[in-house]
Amino acid sequence: xxxxxxxxxxxxxxxxxxxxxxxHAIATLGVPAVKxxxxxxxxxxxxxxxxEERARTATExxxxxxxxxxxxxxxxxxxxxx
Amino acid sequence: xxxxIVVFPGSNCDHDAYYACKKVLGEDAVFLWHKExxxxxxxxxxxxxxxxxxxxxxxxxxARFSPIMREVVRFANDGGTVLGICNGxxxxxxxxxxxxxLLRNASLRFVCRYVHLKVENxxxxxxxxxxxxxxxxxxxxxxDGNFFTDPATLHHLRENNQIVFRYSDSxxxxxxxxxxxxxxENIAGIVNEHGNVLGMMPHPERATDxxxxxxxxxxxxxxxxxxxxxxxxxxxxxxxxxxxxxxxK
Numbered sequence: 001x002x003x004x005x006x007x008x009x010x011x012x013x014x015x016x017x018x019x020x021x022x023x024h025a026i027a028t029l030g031v032p033a034v035k036x037x038x039x040x041x042x043x044x045x046x047x048x049x050x051x052e053e054r055a056r057t058a059t060e061x062x063x064x065x066x067x068x069x070x071x072x073x074x075x076x077x078x079x080x081x082x
Numbered sequence: 083x084x085x086x087i088v089v090f091p092g093s094n095c096d097h098d099a100y101y102a103c104k105k106v107l108g109e110d111a112v113f114l115w116h117k118e119x120x121x122x123x124x125x126x127x128x129x130x131x132x133x134x135x136x137x138x139x140x141x142x143x144x145a146r147f148s149p150i151m152r153e154v155v156r157f158a159n160d161g162g163t164v165l166g167i168c169n170g171x172x173x174x175x176x177x178x179x180x181x182x183x184l185l186r187n188a189s190l191r192f193v194c195r196y197v198h199l200k201v202e203n204x205x206x207x208x209x210x211x212x213x214x215x216x217x218x219x220x221x222x223x224x225x226d227g228n229f230f231t232d233p234a235t236l237h238h239l240r241e242n243n244q245i246v247f248r249y250s251d252s253x254x255x256x257x258x259x260x261x262x263x264x265x266x267e268n269i270a271g272i273v274n275e276h277g278n279v280l281g282m283m284p285h286p287e288r289a290t291d292x293x294x295x296x297x298x299x300x301x302x303x304x305x306x307x308x309x310x311x312x313x314x315x316x317x318x319x320x321x322x323x324x325x326x327x328x329x330x331k
Contacts, residue, residue: 014230015185015188015264017186017188017189017190018186018190021190066139066143066147067139069140069143069176069183071175071182071183071230071231071232072183072185072230
């Protein structure tokens with residue numbers, strides 16, 4: 001059994017208006033050192049497979065087919081034994 | 083002819099589409115619940131606007147896995163007529179029936195107003211009742227309508243005449259300041275390579291009855307009827323039916 005911790009981010013070429021809005025808010029907040037805000041998603045799920053390799057394959061499949069849209073998003077994940 | 087309107091949990095323009103098909107055009111129309119596994123022999127499928135599954139994960143991402151979508155994909159791949167409006171457009175992209183993606187509006191605002199649309203391709207089964215270059219007044223209502231795709235796909239869409247509608251001014255001028263959502267090249271609607279699947283962000287079904295102010299969207303549905311009766315239901319029936327449906331209602 002594994003826990004997959006998945007990060008989904010907008011591809012670098014895609015404008016992130018939400019990140020931009022937060023960036024403006026941070027500027028107003030008065031922390032000028034913070035910039036280039038990009039907002040993504042974090043998803044955690046349990047994979048009931050005996051080996052890490054099989055857990056990786058299963059996680060890849062749900063990322064590729066459902067959790068991320070490859071036209072606009074990239075994904076990455078880590079697996080930890082549960 | 084018979085329209086099938088798919089109803090997902092969260093669809094909210096399904097009745098508008100039904101009204102346009104059934105009451106305005108006088109054609110047969112049925113609702114198809116998303117858990118059904120049959121299209122009940124319809125001639126054209128409409129994926130209506132709304133917020134299927136609350137727009138969870140990404141707009142259209144979950145609706146795409148509804149049981150009925152297997153049949154919709156099969157129908158489309160066999161050349162069947164599929165129209166996706168607003169959320170329906172997003173679902174068609176998620177299902178891989180149309181290229182690209184609809185990002186959050188560049189303004190971050192939900193845009194709800196009438197826009198001018200220029201008909202770029204009047205030779206499709208969805209636009210044969212318009213003329214090329216005609217400018218329509220049709221409402222948009224969306225938060226995620228910012229059409230985006232990679233340069234190679236965009237080039238292909240252009241070369242293959244797949245761009246059907248663009249946001250414009252009342253004279254058909256296409257400029258950045260008329261773009262309500264940041265879409266690449268002001269794109270408001272595209273067809274697939276074979277021309278049997280159309281996705282559009284504006285709502286033609288909301289502009290079909292003069293009581294509601296505008297009727298410029300009516301010809302989208304008329305075009306589908308015309309094409310279907312000509313190509314599917316045979317020429318004789320087409321002549322009879324078209325003669326009566328052309329009467330003002």
